[in-house]
Amino acid sequence: MDSEWVNTSLGLNVIPFHPASDDQAPVKKQQELEGDYAKVFEGHASVKQEAAASHVLTEELNRISLENKKLTEMLTALCENYTNLQSHVKELMTAKQQSSDQNDLATNFNKKRKPDSEDYRNMIGLTSPGTNTETSSISDEEYPCKRPKENMNLKISKVYVRTEASDTRLIVKDGYQWRKYGQKVTRDNPSPRAYYKCSFAPSCPVKKKVQKSAENPCLLVATYEGEHNHMHPETRAEVTLIGSISPNQQLSPLSPSMAKRTSPVPTFSCDKNNNLSPREIEGAPPAFQQFLVQQMASSLTKDPNFASALAAAISGRFSDHSRMGNW
DNA sequence: CGTGTTTGACCGGCGC
């Protein structure tokens, strides 16, 4: 990862350090500094003392610059570790899914029909009812065996939404406009299943099914099929992506006072801490990933607490130097 | 009156 685009300057009004690429600049700057300090302390200290003081200052600046570089390296390493961790998680998920597929074939060989998607979800251990996970999704890449005779390219994802057990409305707010076209009581679940089509664009092929979980009536399971061929009705994705949206605005428990019709709400499924899921970061373009790191660096440099803490640490070092008799 | 929901009927896939 290239650290050039990460601005790690902390805005502490420290005299900027010029890297070695400009050989003349540090010497010139140091000469200017020495001249300035000579003027300031004119008549109060000897020229030797002033030179010694400016030398100490220069050393301190170099040390701070080194620390800055180390921080940059740490940030870069952190990003690299994060990327490696993402790939590792993905590998583990893939391996687990493959083993689950084998178990699926073994345990359901005599079943009349294919196991329901919820059975699959439970087998692979994703978002079982009662966990703290607000939402999660399973794409067709993770579940390629579903609907083998239908369009294999059909993107299928699931979203789990907490609701009240007494709330019989099968409504999942996800920002899109849906038109209900059917409702059925399925065999394996006493709760009816509602069928929706995306009505935002006439040609949009996306459908969704909403049904309460058989195990946990407080959990709504929304199954999405297909991909929208239009923009999100509310393109507030960026706001959500950088995590400045409250958890209540995510797919969240539906209040009884909710409007009858589904209303737009941003749909990126973050966790309860507003962190993007690794899948979403992983799926984001490199430019956006760089943007995220820039946001991290920027938030650090703009954080007055962080800046003041670092300034205090640096001033502490200066004090140590002065106590050691260098001042 | 336009739009969305409800609900019974219908269709097609699958297993026996």
Add this chain to the structure above:
DNA sequence: GCGCCGGTCAAACACG
């Protein structure tokens, strides 16, 4: 071929 089941259709209905 038959029955079961999930998914879809469409007329009737509700609501603003």
